[in-house]
Amino acid sequence: MLSEQEREEVERELEHVPTRQAGCIGALRVVQKRRGYVSDEALKDLATALDMTPAELDGVATFYNLIFRRPVGEHVILVCDSISCFLTGGEAVMEHLQRKLGIRPGQTTEDDLFTLLPTVCLGHCEQSPVMMLDGEIIGNLTEEKINEALAEAVRRSRGE
Amino acid sequence: MSPRVEPVLTKNIVAGGGPTWLEAYEGNGGYQALRKALREIGPAGLIKLMADSGLRGRGGAGFPTGFKWSAVPPVGETARPRYFACNLDEMEPGAFKDRYLVEHDPHQLIEGMLIASYACQADVGYIFVRGEYQRVIEILRRALGEAEERGYIGRNVLGTGWDFDLHVHVSAGRYMCGEETGLLSSLEGKPANPRSKPPYPQTSGAWGKPTVVQNTETLCCVPHIVERGAEWFRSIGKAKDAGMKIYGATGKVARPGCWELPMGTTMRELIEEHAGGMREGHEFRAALPGGASTRFLDKNEYDVPLEYESLKEIGALFGTGTAIVLDDKTCPVALCRNLAMFYARESCGWCTPCREGLPWLEALLRDIEEGRGQPGDVELLLDQCKFIGPNTYCALALGAVQPLVSGIEKFREDFEGHVRSKRCAYKDI
Numbered sequence: 001m002l003s004e005q006e007r008e009e010v011e012r013e014l015e016h017v018p019t020r021q022a023g024c025i026g027a028l029r030v031v032q033k034r035r036g037y038v039s040d041e042a043l044k045d046l047a048t049a050l051d052m053t054p055a056e057l058d059g060v061a062t063f064y065n066l067i068f069r070r071p072v073g074e075h076v077i078l079v080c081d082s083i084s085c086f087l088t089g090g091e092a093v094m095e096h097l098q099r100k101l102g103i104r105p106g107q108t109t110e111d112d113l114f115t116l117l118p119t120v121c122l123g124h125c126e127q128s129p130v131m132m133l134d135g136e137i138i139g140n141l142t143e144e145k146i147n148e149a150l151a152e153a154v155r156r157s158r159g160e
Numbered sequence: 161m162s163p164r165v166e167p168v169l170t171k172n173i174v175a176g177g178g179p180t181w182l183e184a185y186e187g188n189g190g191y192q193a194l195r196k197a198l199r200e201i202g203p204a205g206l207i208k209l210m211a212d213s214g215l216r217g218r219g220g221a222g223f224p225t226g227f228k229w230s231a232v233p234p235v236g237e238t239a240r241p242r243y244f245a246c247n248l249d250e251m252e253p254g255a256f257k258d259r260y261l262v263e264h265d266p267h268q269l270i271e272g273m274l275i276a277s278y279a280c281q282a283d284v285g286y287i288f289v290r291g292e293y294q295r296v297i298e299i300l301r302r303a304l305g306e307a308e309e310r311g312y313i314g315r316n317v318l319g320t321g322w323d324f325d326l327h328v329h330v331s332a333g334r335y336m337c338g339e340e341t342g343l344l345s346s347l348e349g350k351p352a353n354p355r356s357k358p359p360y361p362q363t364s365g366a367w368g369k370p371t372v373v374q375n376t377e378t379l380c381c382v383p384h385i386v387e388r389g390a391e392w393f394r395s396i397g398k399a400k401d402a403g404m405k406i407y408g409a410t411g412k413v414a415r416p417g418c419w420e421l422p423m424g425t426t427m428r429e430l431i432e433e434h435a436g437g438m439r440e441g442h443e444f445r446a447a448l449p450g451g452a453s454t455r456f457l458d459k460n461e462y463d464v465p466l467e468y469e470s471l472k473e474i475g476a477l478f479g480t481g482t483a484i485v486l487d488d489k490t491c492p493v494a495l496c497r498n499l500a501m502f503y504a505r506e507s508c509g510w511c512t513p514c515r516e517g518l519p520w521l522e523a524l525l526r527d528i529e530e531g532r533g534q535p536g537d538v539e540l541l542l543d544q545c546k547f548i549g550p551n552t553y554c555a556l557a558l559g560a561v562q563p564l565v566s567g568i569e570k571f572r573e574d575f576e577g578h579v580r581s582k583r584c585a586y587k588d589i
Contacts, residue, residue, distance in 0.1 A: 016325070016327040017349075018241075018367055019348070019349070019367065021348065021349035021350070022347065022348050022349040022367075023349065024349040025330075025331065025332050025346070025349060026330065028332070029291075029330070029332065059350075059351060060349060060350060060351060063334065063351035063352070063508075064331075064332035064333050064334055064351075065332070065333035065334060066291045066292070066332040066333040067332050067333075078292075081498070081501070082253040082254075082452075082498070082502050083253045083254055083452055083484050083495070083498055083499060083502070084253065084254045084410035084411060084416075084484060086494075086495070086498045087410070087411040087412060087484070087485070087486075087487075087490060087495070088410075088411065088412065119292075119333075120251060120253070120333075120335060120502060120505070120506060121251060121252070121253040121254065121255070121502075122292050123250050123251065123255065123256045123259050123290070123292065123293065124256055124259070125253075125254050125255070125256050125408070125410040125416065125482070126256060126408070126410060126416045126417045126418065127416075128410060128416070132292060135294045136294075137292075137295075
């Protein structure tokens with residue numbers, strides 16, 4: 001079931017669009033913001049609220065790469081693997097993250113803290129290589145800078 | 161050094177500074193162009209002004225703006241509401257200019273969007289922003305609030321009787337959203353699949369209503385043209401095309417970044433003056449002048465003006481104006497493989513040649529790069545490009561084959577060398 005607050009936020013997403021379906025990407029984001037990802041159950045509830053079939057909504061949810069249909073870790077890392085980052089050491093960034101976290105792209109660490117995902121150009125190429133951690137861009141990456149960002153995320157999880 | 165040109169698009173941008181909010185924007189002459197456009201020029205005059213100015217779309221295709229607006233049918237002949245969508249779904253690899261403009265000067269875009277929407281007599285506008293641009297989204301929301309409070313957005317704008325609502329639409333990834341008709345599908349809450357044209361969006365766009373989709377940087381030019389005239393705008397270009405442009409350079413250049421320069425600036429000036437040359441120990445070999453979907457230019461084309469017309473004359477493309485530089489230590493095959501991976505992943509799957517063909521190109525390139533290439537593979541790549549490129553609804557696949565075909569043209573010996581020696585010689589560098 002969608003919570004009262006989720007329902008309200010979904011309705012707010014629908015205020016500026018002429019059809020309920022038009023607000024579905026925003027609505028998916030509302031659910032994901034609270035739950036980390038969009039479960040099958042949440043998808044069905046949301047489809048009902050948007051006058052869409054679950055299949056229609058799933059077609060949208062699985063099309064867009066920033067909507068997660070499987071559980072993700074507390075922190076999601078998107079690593080740019082497009083051209084400007086590729087030219088400036090993006091592959092080494094991904095390798096370092098894999099070593100450091102002990103997972104492959106697409107996986108989540110056993111403690112559910114980090115999910116590692118490759119992504120297309122993040123539009124901050126003047127700072128390449130670039131990654132995005134919990135929605136925040138971190139550029140001009142070095143191994144030290146990556147380590148610091150990960151440590152910082154762990155501290156946030158611990159409430160420090 | 162080239163003489164410094166007067167900043168126009170970047171006049172409110174202070175290096176390292178935050179966004180210019182309403183008060184400062186108005187203090188520097190902001191929203192005077194909107195008043196002039198609504199009270200003195202009017203919709204027909206604005207369309208003519210854009211046509212006279214020679215303004216062309218800065219998103220990559222270079223479509224003439226005045227012509228785009230003039231294709232919207234007159235009010236009274238169409239259903240309402242009529243829409244105007246700003247394309248801020250900047251996902252072309254190597255491009256970051258639109259983000260740079262809006263992050264620092266959100267009201268410049270809003271003012272341009274208002275004038276353009278008035279010219280097309282739109283009722284509702286959406287600024288379609290890619291989901292990764294979180295900071296831009298926050299800045300735009302606050303700026304929209306300021307503009308609404310001041311009466312620039314909403315009912316009876318500036319007492320002219322024109323009602324206009326403007327909203328931010330936050331997207332959720334996928335390159336296809338930046339394609340004109342893919343953007344419309346996405347706005348409607350569907351996968352960003354392209355639509356066949358005609359009907360063109362100006363007659364049947366979002367929800368079947370008249371819609372104009374326009375790139376962010378293009379809209380940012382609009383207030384300045386209104387303020388200073390078509391003649392002035394034309395005079396800025398150094399060669400054949402009009403106006404100023406945000407150029408960029410990334411890769412192994414000394415100072416990656418973007419700069420406002422006159423249209424028609426050369427690769428030589430862009431790389432050697434603005435980007436500070438190459439990084440220590442690296443040589444310039446070639447560059448894609450405007451994002452991934454363009455053709456390589458090498459030192460032989462170093463002095464060709466980077467603009468739509470001059471590049472078209474030599475069979476190249478201008479694209480976004482944000483150059484991606486290939487240095488002498490990077491394997492061109494690996495670079496083409498990286499680009500092919502991008503396109504294969506971002507294909508929306510709607511058209512078979514793109515959905516099936518691009519992953520195949522990527523696999524072939526990976527084989528060649530990793531020493532599993534077979535004699536004839538390079539010809540096979542070129543053959544496939546011929547079939548894939550033109551046989552799709554939108555330009556994604558056509559964009560995908562540009563760097564590959566021109567890459568093979570310029571660096572054929574590198575491709576053949578991989579196949580012959582069954583390895584990548586660049587791995588030794």
